[in-house]
Amino acid sequence: MSQLGFCKLKNAYLLFVDDQMSNLQKKDDDVFVYPWMGIIANIPTTIQNGRKVGGSGSRLRDDLTEKGFNPSRVHPLWNRHGHSGFAIVEFKKGWDGFNNAFMFDKSFEQEQCGKKDYFSPRMERDKLYGWVARDDDYYSKGLVGEYLKNNGDLKTVSDKEAEDHRKDSTLVTTLTNTLETKNQRLKEMEKKYTKVKMSFWALMDEKDEMIKAYNEESRRMQQNAHDHFKKISLEHERMARQFSDQKTELEQREKELFDREIQNEAETRKLQHEKIMHEKATLEQTKADERILRLAEEQKSEKEKLHRKIIELEKQLDAKQALELEIQSMKGQIEVMQHMEGDGEMKQKMEAIQEELREKEEEWSSVEELYQVLVVSERQKNDELLDARKELIAGLKDISTNTRASVGVKRMGELDIKPFRIAAKRKYSGVEANLKAAERCSQLQDYLRDSNWHPFKILTDKDGNSKELLDEEDEQLKAIKSEDGDEIYSAVTAALAEINEYNPSGRYIVPQLWNFKEGREATLKEGVEQLLNKWKQFKRKKH
Numbered sequence: 001m002s003q004l005g006f007c008k009l010k011n012a013y014l015l016f017v018d019d020q021m022s023n024l025q026k027k028d029d030d031v032f033v034y035p036w037m038g039i040i041a042n043i044p045t046t047i048q049n050g051r052k053v054g055g056s057g058s059r060l061r062d063d064l065t066e067k068g069f070n071p072s073r074v075h076p077l078w079n080r081h082g083h084s085g086f087a088i089v090e091f092k093k094g095w096d097g098f099n100n101a102f103m104f105d106k107s108f109e110q111e112q113c114g115k116k117d118y119f120s121p122r123m124e125r126d127k128l129y130g131w132v133a134r135d136d137d138y139y140s141k142g143l144v145g146e147y148l149k150n151n152g153d154l155k156t157v158s159d160k161e162a163e164d165h166r167k168d169s170t171l172v173t174t175l176t177n178t179l180e181t182k183n184q185r186l187k188e189m190e191k192k193y194t195k196v197k198m199s200f201w202a203l204m205d206e207k208d209e210m211i212k213a214y215n216e217e218s219r220r221m222q223q224n225a226h227d228h229f230k231k232i233s234l235e236h237e238r239m240a241r242q243f244s245d246q247k248t249e250l251e252q253r254e255k256e257l258f259d260r261e262i263q264n265e266a267e268t269r270k271l272q273h274e275k276i277m278h279e280k281a282t283l284e285q286t287k288a289d290e291r292i293l294r295l296a297e298e299q300k301s302e303k304e305k306l307h308r309k310i311i312e313l314e315k316q317l318d319a320k321q322a323l324e325l326e327i328q329s330m331k332g333q334i335e336v337m338q339h340m341e342g343d344g345e346m347k348q349k350m351e352a353i354q355e356e357l358r359e360k361e362e363e364w365s366s367v368e369e370l371y372q373v374l375v376v377s378e379r380q381k382n383d384e385l386l387d388a389r390k391e392l393i394a395g396l397k398d399i400s401t402n403t404r405a406s407v408g409v410k411r412m413g414e415l416d417i418k419p420f421r422i423a424a425k426r427k428y429s430g431v432e433a434n435l436k437a438a439e440r441c442s443q444l445q446d447y448l449r450d451s452n453w454h455p456f457k458i459l460t461d462k463d464g465n466s467k468e469l470l471d472e473e474d475e476q477l478k479a480i481k482s483e484d485g486d487e488i489y490s491a492v493t494a495a496l497a498e499i500n501e502y503n504p505s506g507r508y509i510v511p512q513l514w515n516f517k518e519g520r521e522a523t524l525k526e527g528v529e530q531l532l533n534k535w536k537q538f539k540r541k542k543h
Contacts, residue, residue: 031135033148034155036101038089039137041118043076045083052082060087069104072097083130084143088151089130098160100250105132106291153535193535200528228360232329250275393511393527407530410514412509413499415445440484447476448495449507456500470496 045054057074064071073090076083089104091097106536108114108130117123138148155163174212254271393409420437428436447453455474460466470493471477481489502510522530 012093031100031154031156033133033135033138033152035093035152036091036097037133037148037152038071038091038101038104039084039115039131039133039144040074040087040089042123042125042127043083043085044126045085052085054083054085054263057087060089064104067107069100069102069107070096071104075147077147077289079143085451086144088133088144088147092247098157101132105129113293197528197532202526230326393513406517407513407515407526410516411509412502412512413448413495413509415441415448415495416491417441419491423485423488440488444488444492448492448499451505451507455496468500 025142040060043054043060045052047053054076057076060076061071061074064074069089070091071089072092075088075090076089077086078084089101091101091104105114109117109126113127113129114131118131123129133144133148133152135154137144138154139145140151250271256274417437420441421434424433424437424440427433453476454478455471456468457471458466458468477489477493480492499507499509502512513522513524513527514520515526
């Protein structure tokens with residue numbers, strides 16, 4: 001107890017003594033038995049089976065409690081003959097116990113049943129006597145003195161006050177040292193946080209520069225691929241016209257030979273051979289046309305899919321596929337030329353195309369290597385950003401529940417307890433309503449975790465695109481809506497949609513960085529800004 005508390009108790013005690021017992025002033029140097037104890041004497045006893053028996057300690061304690069003395073225990077004293085007629089009343093160790101003990105003493109004294117009255121020749125045998133145990137009782141012989149020596153010690157009020165003062169001083173010193181240690185640790189954590197923040201912003205600047213350079217390179221390569229594809233298309237159209245002219249020329253020569261009725265068998269076989277070779281070349285050209293169209297369609301489809309996934313890699317991949325398409329086209333042209341017998345000019349063109357094909361294959365290999373490097377770098381940056389996002393979620397974990405912050409952590413798939421409480425208060429009241437709401441909320445949360453319950457259906461539109469929608473005809477959902485009402489049904493369907501989006505396989509709650517103001521996932525930048533704001537608020541409160 002502090003010095004101020006003791007003074008208040010002491011003043012209250014002195015006022016009580018002035019009002020009711022002005023003739024009994026006590027000094028702080030009176031010696032009492034500690035823990036505070038009282039003595040009850042002349043307890044009525046009877047003889048049973050050759051031994052004395054008397055009232056139990058619990059009954060005496062209840063009687064004293066009803067009078068307002070609040071004893072913690074009453075211990076009857078027994079000797080070889082049985083109940084001795086004495087009992088020790090134990091009070092609490094604090095100043096409240098001291099006050100109760102002194103009130104106990106004064107109450108018996110006012111009724112002329114105190115210690116002096118007990119030892120007076122006029123002591124009445126049918127009354128209970130009581131008083132506070134002091135040093136003379138402590139040193140007395142008999143059961144009372146023996147019990148007091150074994151279970152207590154002697155102290156003055158001043159001794160008790162000094163002891164409490166020493167304990168308070170020790171406690172203040174300990175708390176002061178603990179506070180200094182905590183402040184030191186807080187400063188160290190602030191330094192670490194500043195260092196991590198600077199490192200994070202440096203990483204973000206580095207990533208922005210890399211993305212900028214990557215986008216520039218992607219645009220350049222896409223333009224080059226577009227130019228190459230256009231060039232190949234023009235070359236393909238020119239060669240198609242050339243083959244058509246050759247076919248017309250051969251047909252004209254065949255007609256002229258037949259018109260002139262040329263009988264030279266060797267010349268006829270040569271003409272037929274050229275015709276067959278031309279048909280084969282035409283067939284190969286047709287196949288090459290189909291391959292080019294198919295590759296072009298595949299390229300277009302692949303571009304659309306990659307655009308939905310990640311736009312940065314899509315541009316690089318388009319350039320790579322365009323180059324690969326150009327290589328395939330050149331290979332088709334070479335296959336066509338290999339089935340034709342042409343003059344030296346045709347062979348030179350084929351060699352030129354083969355040389356260009358080797359250059360394109362080398363360029364394609366370089367693009368492939370660059371693409372792989374960019375993919376690896378992008379994955380590393382994404383991993384670093386994911387780690388940073390996880391750290392932000394850990395740091396902002398309590399913001400969404402303890403404050404009304406716009407950015408915090410939302411537990412995706414967790415049921416909102418509010419509609420359950422509203423529904424429960426319609427049927428129940430007080431604590432029972434809260435218990436019923438918590439019970440039903442926990443039951444439906446278990447349903448959400450059940451992987452066998454998947455109340456969704458898949459719809460496919462005319463373009464072949466599939467979309468997963470909530471199956472409102474699901475029996476379990478219909479039962480919830482019928483039994484619990486629209487508010488709880490809406491909460492369950494919202495949690496189902498979240499868990500189906502963020503963790504459909506595990507079906508457990510997933511923490512997510514969330515912008516509560518706009519109802520969407522928060523960006524890493526928004527999360528960092530929120531954390532910085534909380535840190536600044538803490539700094540202002542501290543100062």
